[in-house]
Amino acid sequence: MKLTERQISTLKNINNGYGQLSNMMSIFSLENKGLIELHPKDGWRLTQLGIDELMKVNNG
Incomplete structure (x- = not known):
């Protein structure tokens, strides 16, 4: 799956418990x-798909 840098950053923020600091457009996407x-x-x-x-x- 192709993700933008902003989406990757948002995934990392949510994983670390900082979802409230993330861009709402990235969250919705x-x-x-x-x-x-x-x-x-x-x-x-x-x-689980997000974790993968x-x-x-x-890793890549």
Whole structure:
């Protein structure tokens, strides 16, 4: 999956618990791709697909 630098940065922010600092357009685009989802108590969290994509970015 092709991600922009901003989307990658947003994934990393959400993974580290800083979703509130992220750009809303990037959040919505990641949600549409199925990489993140909104949990009522926890806020934005990575899906398994999001975790896999983040691992690809970090390793590759």
